[in-house]
Amino acid sequence: MxxxxxxxxxxxxxxxxxxxxxLVAGAVSDGRLDTAPRVVLAVLxxxxxxxxxxxxxxxxxxxxxxxxxxxxxxxxxxxxTVLNVVSPLTAHELxxxxxxxxxxxxxxxxxxTVWWCLLPALPPYLWILQISVDVSLVRIPVILAIWVLVAExxxxxxxxxxxxxxxxxxxxxxxxxxGLANRSRLDATLAALGPGDAVALLDLDHFKRFNDTHGxxxxxxxxxxxxxxxxxxxxxxxxxxxxxxxxxxxVLVGASLPxxxxxxxxxxSRWRTARAGETFSAGVVSAGGPDPVGAADALLYxxxxxxxxxxxxxxxxxxGAAEASLPQGAGS
Numbered sequence: 001m002x003x004x005x006x007x008x009x010x011x012x013x014x015x016x017x018x019x020x021x022x023l024v025a026g027a028v029s030d031g032r033l034d035t036a037p038r039v040v041l042a043v044l045x046x047x048x049x050x051x052x053x054x055x056x057x058x059x060x061x062x063x064x065x066x067x068x069x070x071x072x073x074x075x076x077x078x079x080x081t082v083l084n085v086v087s088p089l090t091a092h093e094l095x096x097x098x099x100x101x102x103x104x105x106x107x108x109x110x111x112x113t114v115w116w117c118l119l120p121a122l123p124p125y126l127w128i129l130q131i132s133v134d135v136s137l138v139r140i141p142v143i144l145a146i147w148v149l150v151a152e153x154x155x156x157x158x159x160x161x162x163x164x165x166x167x168x169x170x171x172x173x174x175x176x177x178x179g180l181a182n183r184s185r186l187d188a189t190l191a192a193l194g195p196g197d198a199v200a201l202l203d204l205d206h207f208k209r210f211n212d213t214h215g216x217x218x219x220x221x222x223x224x225x226x227x228x229x230x231x232x233x234x235x236x237x238x239x240x241x242x243x244x245x246x247x248x249x250x251v252l253v254g255a256s257l258p259x260x261x262x263x264x265x266x267x268x269s270r271w272r273t274a275r276a277g278e279t280f281s282a283g284v285v286s287a288g289g290p291d292p293v294g295a296a297d298a299l300l301y302x303x304x305x306x307x308x309x310x311x312x313x314x315x316x317x318x319x320g321a322a323e324a325s326l327p328q329g330a331g332s
Contacts, residue, residue, distance in 0.1 A: 049078070076101035077124045084128045098125055102147040106154035114151035118144060175242040177220060178227035186241055186293075189251055195288030198260035200250040201296035202230070202267075202282040205308040207246040210278075222278065229274050233267045249293065257286050261313040268311060279309035286314060 053075075076097050098121055105113055122140070131139050175182045181189075193199070204210075204226060211219035223246065230240045230248060243249040252260045261284050271280060283299025285292050295314065303312040 045082070049075075077121055080128050081124055095125065095129060098143075099146060099150055102151040103154065106151035107158070109151075109155055111152060111155040111159055113155065114148055117151075118147060121147070178224055178242050180227050180231070180240050180242045180248070182242055183244070185239075186243075186249070189239055189241075190287070190292065193251065193253070193287035193292070195286060196254060196256070197287040198252040198255045198257055198284060199287050199292040199296050200252065200260060200264050200282050200284040200311075201243065201293065201300045202248045202250065202264070202280050203300055203304070204246040205279045205281055205304075222275065225275060226271065226278075226280070229271050230267060233270050234263070249296075251287075257284065257313060260284050261311060264311045268309070281308045282311045284311060284313040 080097065101121070102114060102117065105117060122144070125143065126136060126140070173181060173185050190199075204222070207219065207222070210222060223242075226248070227240070227242065230250065234240060234250060234252070237253040238255075239251040239253075241249040241251070250264070252263065255263065264282050264284055268280060268282070271278065281300055281303035283296040283301075283303060285295040285299060289295055299312045299314065303310045306312070
């Protein structure tokens, strides 16, 4: 999505460019070249005042969205009012600037914002064009409909795009089967860890045999149940990832190695109770090392080699030796 600040830069350029071109062209076509300098100075004065108000609102802590709502329609109204005083004929050339201002609101604001801008803009618009009462009864509904459409349609379309973008982003970060975070978030999460945190890698025991015996739908249900067990058994500060297949990774924030090991042991007890006959193996390490996931993976393989259904924690020895000694076919 284009940042709001970028929209404001583009809007300012369009605002100034269109205004200057149409003003000068209108003055030339009417043979009133003497008004051109005054008109240009008026436009530059309004532009300078606009940027000054923008800086003031920014200094008061208003965010970009609030600034544009408060500023752009006001800037257009101020410009048209000044022009109507300086050069009434030239002001009549520019009613489209009101529509441009509402289009800008639609491109930068949420749906419904236009309703806050209609009433302040309408009286100057009618005053500048000097529309009679009988004509205004027809003109007012038409111009209001135009302003609403040019603001609301882009705002609603962009809102839909934002929602779809967020949904796609969420889908990219989430495992569709279990609803857990997937590996796309893992690197950023690990980068924020330190020696006071821990990482655990868990693998369901004999999952392939379970899948072959009971079928893939039952295997999927087992994975979902296991994910639910992990989520309910961990703390709010912990993050549970589906690492791949039947492997799950726990990022245990602020957990010492003994506390992390105890938590994973508690999860193992919960899982045996939740699904009788089903177990998992796990490797638990401190997150202070250069490759905590690799170290946890090596300890996980040690747990598999030592008989599964166990939690192996970092103990200062070389965990890589465990992986090298794992018998063929001992994976799941």
